[in-house]
Amino acid sequence: MEVELRDIHKSFGSVHANVGISLRVPQGTIQGILGENGAGKSTLMKILSGFIQADRGEILLDNRPVTIHSPADAIRVGVGMLHQDPLDFPPMQVIDNFLIGHDGGLFPDRRKARNELAALQTKFHFSLDPDAYVDTMTVGERQQLEILRLLWLGASVLILDEPTTGISALQKETLFETLRLLTKQGKTIIFVSHKLEDVDAICDRVAVLRQGYLVGEALHPFDPDQLVEMMFSKVITLGERKPIEVGQPSLFLQDFCVEDYRLQINNVNIQINSGEVIGLAGMEGSGQELLLRACGGLVRSTHGKLILHDQDLTGKNYRTYLKNGIAYLPAARLEQGLVPGLSLTEHFILAEGARGFFVNWDEGDKLAKERIIDFNIRGSATTTVEALSGGNQQRALLALLRTPLALILLEHPTRGLDIESTIYIWSKLKERCRQGTSIFFISSDLEEILRYSDRILVFFSGSVSPLLDASKTTVDQLGQLIGGRAWEETFKRNGSTDG
Amino acid sequence: MANLNARWINIGFQVLAVCLALLFTTTILILAGAPPLEAYQQIIIGSVGSLRKISDVLVAWVPLLLVTSGLIVTFSAGLWNIGIEGQITLGAIFTTWALRLLQDSAMQPGLIIALSIFAGMVGGALWAALAGALKTFGGVNEIFGGLGLNFVATALTLYLIFGPWKRPGIGSMSGTEPFPETLWLPQLENLRLSPYALVLAILSIGLIYILMQGTYFGLKLKAVGKNMRAAFLLGIPTWQYMMIAFVLCGVFAGLAGSIQVTAVYHRLIPSISSGYGFLGLLVAMLINYRAIWAIPVALFYAALNIGSIQLPIVLKLDSSLSGVLQGSLVLFVLMVDGLRQRLLRKA
Numbered sequence: 001m002e003v004e005l006r007d008i009h010k011s012f013g014s015v016h017a018n019v020g021i022s023l024r025v026p027q028g029t030i031q032g033i034l035g036e037n038g039a040g041k042s043t044l045m046k047i048l049s050g051f052i053q054a055d056r057g058e059i060l061l062d063n064r065p066v067t068i069h070s071p072a073d074a075i076r077v078g079v080g081m082l083h084q085d086p087l088d089f090p091p092m093q094v095i096d097n098f099l100i101g102h103d104g105g106l107f108p109d110r111r112k113a114r115n116e117l118a119a120l121q122t123k124f125h126f127s128l129d130p131d132a133y134v135d136t137m138t139v140g141e142r143q144q145l146e147i148l149r150l151l152w153l154g155a156s157v158l159i160l161d162e163p164t165t166g167i168s169a170l171q172k173e174t175l176f177e178t179l180r181l182l183t184k185q186g187k188t189i190i191f192v193s194h195k196l197e198d199v200d201a202i203c204d205r206v207a208v209l210r211q212g213y214l215v216g217e218a219l220h221p222f223d224p225d226q227l228v229e230m231m232f233s234k235v236i237t238l239g240e241r242k243p244i245e246v247g248q249p250s251l252f253l254q255d256f257c258v259e260d261y262r263l264q265i266n267n268v269n270i271q272i273n274s275g276e277v278i279g280l281a282g283m284e285g286s287g288q289e290l291l292l293r294a295c296g297g298l299v300r301s302t303h304g305k306l307i308l309h310d311q312d313l314t315g316k317n318y319r320t321y322l323k324n325g326i327a328y329l330p331a332a333r334l335e336q337g338l339v340p341g342l343s344l345t346e347h348f349i350l351a352e353g354a355r356g357f358f359v360n361w362d363e364g365d366k367l368a369k370e371r372i373i374d375f376n377i378r379g380s381a382t383t384t385v386e387a388l389s390g391g392n393q394q395r396a397l398l399a400l401l402r403t404p405l406a407l408i409l410l411e412h413p414t415r416g417l418d419i420e421s422t423i424y425i426w427s428k429l430k431e432r433c434r435q436g437t438s439i440f441f442i443s444s445d446l447e448e449i450l451r452y453s454d455r456i457l458v459f460f461s462g463s464v465s466p467l468l469d470a471s472k473t474t475v476d477q478l479g480q481l482i483g484g485r486a487w488e489e490t491f492k493r494n495g496s497t498d499g
Numbered sequence: 500m501a502n503l504n505a506r507w508i509n510i511g512f513q514v515l516a517v518c519l520a521l522l523f524t525t526t527i528l529i530l531a532g533a534p535p536l537e538a539y540q541q542i543i544i545g546s547v548g549s550l551r552k553i554s555d556v557l558v559a560w561v562p563l564l565l566v567t568s569g570l571i572v573t574f575s576a577g578l579w580n581i582g583i584e585g586q587i588t589l590g591a592i593f594t595t596w597a598l599r600l601l602q603d604s605a606m607q608p609g610l611i612i613a614l615s616i617f618a619g620m621v622g623g624a625l626w627a628a629l630a631g632a633l634k635t636f637g638g639v640n641e642i643f644g645g646l647g648l649n650f651v652a653t654a655l656t657l658y659l660i661f662g663p664w665k666r667p668g669i670g671s672m673s674g675t676e677p678f679p680e681t682l683w684l685p686q687l688e689n690l691r692l693s694p695y696a697l698v699l700a701i702l703s704i705g706l707i708y709i710l711m712q713g714t715y716f717g718l719k720l721k722a723v724g725k726n727m728r729a730a731f732l733l734g735i736p737t738w739q740y741m742m743i744a745f746v747l748c749g750v751f752a753g754l755a756g757s758i759q760v761t762a763v764y765h766r767l768i769p770s771i772s773s774g775y776g777f778l779g780l781l782v783a784m785l786i787n788y789r790a791i792w793a794i795p796v797a798l799f800y801a802a803l804n805i806g807s808i809q810l811p812i813v814l815k816l817d818s819s820l821s822g823v824l825q826g827s828l829v830l831f832v833l834m835v836d837g838l839r840q841r842l843l844r845k846a
Contacts, residue, residue: 357714
């Protein structure tokens with residue numbers, strides 16, 4: 001089936017996620033979609049698969065315009081999407097997961113489904129046990145199940161969102177073989193990824209998105225340098241970088257290992273000086289969030305030590321980390337950082353910690369008014385936090401930080417903020433650095449990482465680079481690195497910057 | 500100006516909710532073939548018609564206010580303490596137990612009563628702590644845990660009444676052997692109302708008001724209830740606060756059960772909680788954490804309870820009519836509030 005998108009527009013508030021995107025994917029090909037985080041890949045795919053609707057534009061399948069209002073509509077016209085985190089039902093068995101979404105009257109025909117599952121499995125050389133519970137399976141196996149399910153439901157266009165994250169090399173080979181086999185049968189595959197090597201290995205053609213625009217297309221064989229340039233190239237105007245005054249070493253990670261269900265970070269050995277800013281670069285889900293949360297005491301390390309100012313904090317709980325001057329600011333401000341329904345005053349009182357039994361409201365009010373002026377928050381002391389704009393919520397979060405702090409951990413500190421707020425927030429953070437606070441921050445904005453970091457850690461699928469000197473790194477270099485390319489050359493040359 | 504407007508809009512919506520609840524109840528009455536106006540009149544007469552009736556309303560107000568005080572704490576922590584009924588029951592059981600143990604001792608009656616009431620508070624707190632521990636350590640939602648513990652509490656009461664604590668001769672649904680009058684909380688002459696109980700209830704709601712409005716504890720509890728994740732990141736020990744909320748609520752529920760034994764029934768009866776736990780949940784939902792409002796709303800609900808006792812006698816209507824009004828009031832207030840938020844968001 002041939003897929004055509006015509007002039008797709010989609011905005012979320014003032015953010016233009018997709019601007020006039022037109023793309024034609026011929027039948028029987030594997031189309032790669034490349035782009036950094038926030039480039040608009042997911043939005044475009046969600047529109048095609050019915051999760052959200054475009055503000056404007058048309059979808060054509062085999063030159064016939066279709067309206068897709070829901071994922072059910074999508075599968076009816078033959079479009080199925082495989083999500084990055086499998087959307088299945090872990091407490092249920094494979095066969096039941098397989099049957100879900102299938103119209104089959106009140107009583108599903110399990111025997112028929114079983115036979116057809118078996119037939120499909122033979123075709124693709126999969127070996128899933130129909131009676132296994134999904135929560136005992138690997139991400140790769142769950143992916144296979146999802147592919148079979150979508151094919152069984154009649155999908156002739158398959159969208160795969162970052163399918164190679166979290167699966168083994170062997171499963172990746174199987175997946176790629178399957179995809180090639182599918183195209184031979186005339187299926188159309190859309191492969192969304194940020195991994196250049198994967199795109200290079202499997203895709204026949206590729207489209208690159210940047211900031212909501214389709215910035216270029218290419219056919220196999222690709223020129224990787226050209227693709228990186230399309231993904232990241234901007235006119236770089238790095239501000240004046242002030243040389244850092246290196247303080248005393250304050251934080252040590254020794255043979256630090258941490259893992260979650262899909263990623264493993266092994267043997268990180270770094271040493272950070274007080275007042276230093278470390279940027280954590282990498283595509284979303286490459287391990288930077290995991291390491292940041294481990295440094296904040298929110299995830300226990302599986303091995304190794306974390307030492308802050310000669311104190312071994314390994315294995316201690318979050319509140320001990322907090323007491324020792326480590327603060328963690330989550331990306332989801334309203335969901336995790338602030339308490340909707342409570343006023344700014346109440347937040348400041350809570351953040352300052354209890355002094356006695358009764359709250360001194362006058363003092364709290366005074367404190368709130370001071371901080372509101374100091375941090376330029378547009379709101380009053382009695383404003384509840386959910387009524388603040390995103391930028392003001394971020395300022396409020398920063399204003400909640402206690403003094404003194406040894407280490408601030410930030411997830412996307414300026415995501416969604418305008419340039420003025422960004423500059424303001426960084427000026428406040430740099431103030432902290434001058435007082436000796438170290439900062440770790442995650443950002444998907446490479447320019448921000450280069451501009452504000454002293455040193456950079458690059459993450460790719462759980463691998464962590466040695467510390468890179470930010471003043472000697474370019475956006476292009478960083479773009480290659482977070483796409484998993486040029487690691488060896490870079491770190492042979494740059495290896496001495498480690499700790 | 501905008502604030503003032505918003506305030507009037509809010510009041511307008513609340514009045515609308517009350518009108519809808521009345522309309523709904525009236526419809527039910529008409530469908531049941533009863534004269535609505537007369538029914539309402541009977542409820543009013545039944546609750547404020549005489550000094551005795553007013554005192555009876557206050558007798559019902561005391562446990563309701565105590566239970567609501569406790570529930571404000573758990574609600575603030577974001578917990579649905581359905582187990583409140585069982586906590587009242589355990590308060591009553593512990594009080595009865597202490598009274599039985601001490602009634603033949605040489606202790607002063609006043610001291611015995613005080614100790615028994617204290618025992619009741621401990622009993623309620625323990626039962627609540629059990630629900631809390633099930634949630635915190637066992638992953639059992641407090642609604643399920645509380646519901647289960649309610650049944651256990653009822654069964655325990657029946658066992659005690661028909662088993663170890665049965666009246667001389669044969670156990671009966673009328674409860675255990677009444678305690679001697681010296682072990683009653685002193686009552687007003689010719690009335691069932693105990694001024695001590697009344698003072699305890701008013702002190703309780705006052706305490707909760709101060710706790711929730713003026714202390715770090717109250718503020719932290721609110722933060723836990725509104726966003727546990729953020730509260731945790733702000734350094735609040737979240738599960739510990741939830742446990743404390745359960746225990747505190749259990750203390751007030753236990754006190755309510757205790758008062759039912761020492762000041763109202765003077766013995767343990769099978770349905771000692773009299774549904775005040777569930778009624779308290781309705782009141783707490785209706786007042787939306789604002790402790791001060793518990794005073795009039797609980798009084799109104801108590802008046803409805805007592806007033807409707809008239810209905811079967813005069814109009815041959817079931818007294819559960821008050822429950823229809825009480826329940827529909829909560830439903831309409833919540834529904835209208837949802838409607839208001841939806842409309843205001845659009846505007």
